[in-house]
Amino acid sequence: MTSADTVVRAKQSLVARIAARAGGGALRVVLILVGLLWLMPTAGLLLSSLRDPAEANISGWWKVFSDPGQLTFSAYDDLLGNQQITDSLWTTLAITIPATLLVVVIGALAGFAFAWMDFPGRDWWFLIVVGLLVVPVQVALIPVAKLFGEIGIFQTTTGVVLFHTAFGLPFAIFLLRNFFAEIPRELLEAARLDGAGELRLFLRVVMPLGGPAIASLGIFQFLWVWNDMLVALIFADGGNPPITVALQQQVRQFGNNIDILGPGAFISMVIPLAVFFAFQRQFVAGVMAGAVK
């Protein structure tokens, strides 16, 4: 009896194993196909941007497989020789870098105060910040445009930077306050006993220990601002817009200017993709944490 049992079980497990093997093979094929499907849109635009512009505007990118001779960097050469595009890349940097630094610095100062300082109504103030986490930027477009108009920074780089900083702050304060609050009290007290003042505590103890959270926040804010189009569309200087707005102006003639849009889109994607591949962990953490925006 027992030996028959074993045989049956062995048989079942063999069948099960074959089924699992075949299932695993099918699963592999499905995943590879889905992966290719996911890559295809981007690969299509990349190949289009690398084709002879005359060809790219009249036929599909898959034609390069039958005629690789048409691959060329000429569209990139043309685009990088285009003053407007190179200027717009500088504008993007001139917006993104200050907007990121300001959010990190101002957010860390406030996060530190919320985590370790005593002041009346601290918890209530913090709840207000939490409430502001999900306020849509759309609510502020009209009022801030008017406000900026009155103080003369509407459609300037300064205005865009301030707007992005303000809307980055609730998340920055929330994230950093929570992270700073986890710092062991003894570390702060020890530094305090050594006679460190608030600023010293902040700069020498809290900021260095907050490294991981600051990295996630910085990466998230950097990408958010770099990739923004809506705020820039309204608040940026129309004569010297960032890359997203410059490209957006080209979309109207879509179909016969793939030679501008293709390489333009890729140039605008280079930095975000580099950040993505270089800092995968922090990037994912930042995007996950900040997605409520």
Next chain:
Amino acid sequence: MSTATADGAATPGRASSAPPANGPSAKKPKSVMGTRPWLAAVFLLPALVLLGALVVYPIGYSVYRSLFDASGNGFVGLDNYQEMFSDDATKTAIKNNIIWLILAPTVSTALGLIFAVLTERIRWATAFKLVVFMPMAISMLAAGIIFRLVYEQDPDKGVANAMWVSVHDSFSESPPFPGAHPRPAAGTTESSSGAYTTNATLKAGSPTSLPLVAAKRDDISDAQDAKAAKPEAGKVTGTVWFDFTRGGLGKEGAIDKGEKAMAGLKVEAVKDGKVVGRATTAADGTYTLPAKAEGAQLRLPAWNFSEPYNGIDWLGPSLVTPAIIGSYVWIWAGFAMVLIAAGLAGVPRELMEAARMDGANEWQVFRRVTVPMLAPVLSVVVVTLMINVMKIFDLVYIIAPDPSKDDANVLALQLYQSSFGTDVNQGLGSAIAVLLLLLVMPIMIINIRRIRRESRR
């Protein structure tokens, strides 16, 4: 097995910082500073000034402004809100936002769940996750340009239609010579449907040839040379060819040397309105009909010359919103996948094993164990995507072409148009802004409540 997700690039390093998932620490650290409120004020000042001026004040101003007309001087009460629900453009926007709210988060989350579960036990899952998550890094503008190209109507340019048309054409033949027609002098009559019938009747043993013109060069370029059909006793034969010699040296109506055959044309013999024989032209342009065709007229059905199937009008009025939602799913399925995969790593293995031991199959395990265990994560993902979708702007702005922009309208786009675009009415724009704020208000309250509860503990 948990390493499959733990070592993946696509693992949230500190998922604990995700606001909807986790609140701040329960600990409420006491000040180590002593009480010096003015110092706290110094640390808080820059943040409070910016938040007050650019986030809090605008909320109040938007509410106030929404009660005034376009000029900003005339108080109109709630008229703007009424207009919002009666104005056609805004009504379309609200309708589309509802479609977005229903479709985009659920489809993205469902795909994310499937990907997360399928990749759970695969060694190279990291590569797959990287590919699916990558669109999160790029701007909506770039994604918009990418999908504008995918959805190009012309099947020779847009990959979506290229694939669709090749699937379609493998089930039905495509017409061989769009736009071609018999030489007017050849003695044919065109029917209202576009078929051509010869005036003369067919005779067995005496070939009937038909010269055609106006075929597209691409359709004819690799054809064989046309050959005059040989008379065959008891059969009706003939040639259909492209009566054109480059340089115009050929003789009209005669098969000159080097003139091309038109292969694959359908020909019919019609006698008294009835089809008595059918044939398809061979590679050299000749056709052979049975003896029955004697005395019938030769007809070239309209199908031969009809335009080829041109695919789906993705960005036309009826499909533009689902098409744009498709591009959104392409971006956000990766986000859903990574959050769900992180949640999946926390589901105890033993529960699934126990269900399997009890005889549950994989589907039952998924349906009865995995999904319920993941419910908290799934709801976080869906809620996050819903907040995100309410404010959708860039994708619609970039992908919808001008003719169908009105059909693709969404609230954020309408707000932009009413505030800074073509039909400026900042009163209406402010009302839409207030509506968007009201829509996210429940989430705001949930967040605040949870934080309060956690800090009391």
